[in-house]
Structures are given as C-alpha cells and as structure tokens.
Amino acid sequence: MDKETAILSHCRGKRVIDIGCVSELFKFSTEKMRQTLHYRLRQEIPDLVGVDLEEAGVAALNELGCDCHVSFAEDVGKLNLGLFDAIILGDIIKHVPDPCMLLFSLRDILTEKGVIICTTPNAMNYLNSVFLILRKRITRHQHVAWYCRITLENMFRYAGFQEENFHFLNFHKTTKKFWRVWFEKPLFAFCRELSPHLCGVYSKKPDFSTSEKRELQLKRLHL
Numbered sequence: 001m002d003k004e005t006a007i008l009s010h011c012r013g014k015r016v017i018d019i020g021c022v023s024e025l026f027k028f029s030t031e032k033m034r035q036t037l038h039y040r041l042r043q044e045i046p047d048l049v050g051v052d053l054e055e056a057g058v059a060a061l062n063e064l065g066c067d068c069h070v071s072f073a074e075d076v077g078k079l080n081l082g083l084f085d086a087i088i089l090g091d092i093i094k095h096v097p098d099p100c101m102l103l104f105s106l107r108d109i110l111t112e113k114g115v116i117i118c119t120t121p122n123a124m125n126y127l128n129s130v131f132l133i134l135r136k137r138i139t140r141h142q143h144v145a146w147y148c149r150i151t152l153e154n155m156f157r158y159a160g161f162q163e164e165n166f167h168f169l170n171f172h173k174t175t176k177k178f179w180r181v182w183f184e185k186p187l188f189a190f191c192r193e194l195s196p197h198l199c200g201v202y203s204k205k206p207d208f209s210t211s212e213k214r215e216l217q218l219k220r221l222h223l
Contacts, residue, residue, distance in 0.1 A: 003119055004037060006167045006199040007088060010117050011045050014085035017109070019073050020092035021050030021066075022057030033060050037090065042066050049084075051076055074105050083111045089118040093152075094143050103159035107204060115164060116156075119199045122168070123148045126194040149193065152200050160208030169197035 023036040033039060038061060042048050050068035052058055058068040069079055073092060087106055096102050106116060123146035147155070153163050 001167050001169055003169050003197060004040060006169060007117055008044055010115060010201055011086050015047045016045050016086045017049045017084045018088040019051045020090050021068055022052035022054040033064055039064060049081055074102050077105060077108050084109055085111050085114045087116045089116060091119055093118055093120050094145055097144050099155055100159045116202045119197060120147050122196055122198045124193050125196045149198060152198060156202045160205050161202035162205050163200060164203050165201040167199040168192040168195035169199050
C-alpha cells in the first residue's frame with residue numbers, strides 16, 4: 001500500500017487537518033504544487049485544512065484553493081479551527097523534539113471518536129543498512145528521531161492513544177522497475193517490517209485521565 005491510499009482510507013467523509021502540509025515542491029511552480037500530497041488529498045477530502053510553518057508554501061497552496069494556515073504543530077489549537085475527525089501527521093514526527101507533548105496538545109482538537117494518522121520513515125527499512133555499509137548519510141540535520149512500529153506505538157500509548165490500524169507502506173502505487181518488482185515485492189511479502197514507510201492510526205484511550213497525563217509528564221521530567 002502507498003501513503004496516499006492509506007491516508008485516504010481513513011479520511012474520506014471526515015473533517016481533516018493535515019499538519020505539515022507543505023512539500024518542498026512549493027519552491028518550483030504552481031504545476032509542481034498540484035503534485036503535492038496535500039493538494040491531491042484536497043481533491044478527495046473537501047473538508048481538509050492544512051497547517052505548516054513554511055509561509056511561502058502555505059500561500060502557494062492557498063492560491064490553488066486550499067485552506068492552509070501558518071502555525072507550529074504544537075500551537076494548532078490556538079488557531080481556533082474547531083474539532084477534527086482525523087489529524088494527519090505526515091512525516092513530521094521525526095522532526096519533533098518532544099513528540100509526547102505534541103500529541104497531548106492534539107487531543108484537544110480531536111473528536112472523541114477521531115483518529116491521528118501518523119506516517120514516518122521506517123527505521124527498520126532494509127535500505128538503511130545498505131546505505132550504512134556504503135557510508136551514505138541516511139538522516140538529515142532536521143531529524144531528531146526514527147521510529148519502528150513498536151516505538152511508534154509506545155510513544156502514542158504514553159500520550160493516551162491506542163492503535164486502531166497499521167500499514168507498512170511502499171513509496172509508489174505502481175512501479176515497473178525491475179529491482180522493485182523482482183526483489184522488493186517478494187522481500188516485503190516475506191517480511192513487511194522491512195518496508196520503507198510506516199502509517200499508524202491511533203484513537204484516544206477512553207480511560208486516559210488528566211491525572212495520568214500529569215503523572216506521565218512528571219515521569220518524563222525525571223528520565
């Protein structure tokens with residue numbers, strides 16, 4: 001499954017906010033912006049709001065008819081946009097120094113039966129080992145963490161969420177490249193944990209109280 005298909009399967013017919021909606025493609029042209037994930041999602045999800053720190057990118061998406069706002073992820077609640085049925089965290093969790101605090105803040109804008117859809121590169125991707133052997137850099141200076149399925153689930157659990165669904169993702173919907181068809185496809189069928197991308201879907205734990213949240217915050221301060 002590819003990222004766009006996974007996200008859409010949990011967002012159709014819902015009120016959705018896409019946090020981290022700007023792609024580097026905004027630096028090029030309007031035509032390139034039409035290729036971004038947020039713009040493509042907008043065609044399928046009418047009630048979609050976007051948030052990002054990149055002002056120029058937000059402006060470019062708004063010129064195409066999108067509804068995007070400039071804000072830090074942790075400050076989305078201050079925009080007073082109301083509640084959402086789904087929150088997309090598209091490949092931003094690897095940039096967040098304190099992800100639990102981000103997730104705590106997002107609880108306040110999520111409906112009781114809403115979900116957070118979090119995509120991120122897979123730390124267990126087989127290509128990471130290949131790049132390390134070849135002495136190639138596999139992270140960027142903006143990255144502060146990498147996740148596998150277990151650590152991603154643990155982080156959401158600490159913040160008062162529970163896993164509803166999980167997808168191991170490929171980069172492309174279809175491909176004709178020889179090595180992807182004859183090597184990657186059988187590899188991922190044998191061990192999907194080696195796939196390049198992750199997509200976790202999480203809902204609020206109904207029994208997660210304010211006192212538990214405070215207790216977790218205090219524990220983290222003493223780590």
